[in-house]
Amino acid sequence: MQRTHKKQHHEFIRRGPGAKAFDAANWLFMLLMCAIFLYPLLNMLSISMSNQFAVLRADVTFYPKGLDLSSYKLIFENKDIWNSIMNSLFVALVGCLCSLLLTSLAAYPLAFGDFYGKKLFNFLILFTMWFNSGIIPIFLTIRQLGLHNSLWALIINAMLTAYNVVIVRSYFQSVPISIVESARMDGANDFLILFRLILPLSKPVLATVSLWIIVGHWNDYLHPMLFLANRSKYTLQLVLKELVLNAEASIHNISVTGDATTSGAAALGQQVRNGVLVVSMIPMVILYPFVQRFFISGVMLGSVKG
């Protein structure tokens, strides 16, 4: 502690005017970057809470103008949106549990097993990392399995990824094999060892992978678009896309013709649309402190492998 303090002091004395100017410029640059990172998000939030005339004049920037929360009332009364939120929550949470289970079942034998076929098993998993069959074969497979237009299609399709297995396996391996061996000596079977010994010791990696899966499901658009046909099954991102982007094209056209009455409706539409986007990000905001911590530790786990 003492030492670093001294060092900083030393540095401070040596800073010339050029260095000071650089520091100031860097400080300002980073402030500007933060503004850039935050602006689209704040703009979205502000539009959703602003008076429609201000929205129409493109007057709304960092903060709401003429506070008007009626768009949120409309959103919370909309059954489609609620239904899709429930669907997304179901997929994210159940998907996360199923995925953790299957990933652990794949990772444990790779970490502690010594069995015939281990190399083949490892290859079967890793091969899926290099070769992706593409969206059409996956679509056909899901149909073949009778999962088309079911939320389970999303859960099952994303249950196992080679990358997650590799990450979880290498974390499992930080448990000394001698502990596993002695548990086996004591007559514990491998399931017992996995669930009672290894998993409780691997909470950090399980948290990381869980968050990956939850965020992945919550934000996924491609797979719901591929697998779901029925409106009642739609996940939030599908509803968002419909509400926000399909209407967007017509708004562009409205502005070209400059039709005042329709653009009034369009402005209210804008508030609602941005409001839905804000609502869709609430779970991310709640999870953000954890997400940030565990995602970064995940990047580190990945870079160890690389």
Next chain:
Amino acid sequence: MQKQTILNSPLERKRVGLRIWRNRYIYLMILPVVIYLVLLKYMPMWFLRSAFYDYKLLQGFDSKFVGFSNFTRLFNNPNLLRYIGNTLKLNLSALLILFPAPIIFAMLLGQLRSARYRKTVQTISYLPHFVSTVVLVSMITTLISPSIGSLAALAKSLGRTPVNYLSSPEYFVPINVISGFWQAVGWESVIYVAALAGIDPEMYEAARIDGANRWAQAIYITLPSLATTIILLLIMRVGRMLDINFEKVYLLQNNLNLAASEMLPTFVYKTGIEGRKWGYATAAGLFNSVISVVLVIGANYVSRRYSETSLF
């Protein structure tokens, strides 16, 4: 050689049997995983066969076998080169701008004197990474909308007429790259920030004593220390030259910017899921997958050769 002969002895067979028996729970454990892999990962590969059929959903592989005609049709498609060209254009621009950006960002972060300010900037810079593609594209369309967008307001205040960027093909790549910068620069700097933290501070100390200013330190200490990480990530990035963010390209696409925004994956989606030409779409997708695999393996080979680091 000797082992081979021993394996046939009854004693050895018993040992093998014992080993299998001892691992019965392990086999029970991998059983669901193997079933999963076969059904969800290897069955799609089996369905790649549909590239050789005039595949109909109801008939399955009873559909008409057409040999390579889906592939000849693909290679005779006059637009194929344009699709690949569009992908390369997008990825090259991304490589030029988005690859160095996180390195510079991480180095500048490292120069911030206040640790608390640095942490705050980092936290804010990661936020865009967690925004879904649908939300991202919605924000883009709002911001650059000629009627209510902030960019249009800015243009008007400067006395210019707002442009409808999304309907002009020439803006497709810039929109992609700028939004990609917004979404990825903070997040992708994580790995460089970690690499920077691993540099021995005494090197800087020594350089300072020798009179090196911060610019010289950055050039002669920081960059060389990051070199391995940079080269590895660069090679991997080149290996993914034909990959695109399907969701983003698809959602930003409209009939007016199609000249720049149509790429193989979006073509596959439209031909198959929307156009129901399953065989043709599978052939196009297979072509894309094969090129991607070749590029990744090539990149990995180069990386193993020159930096002794490889992904596999």
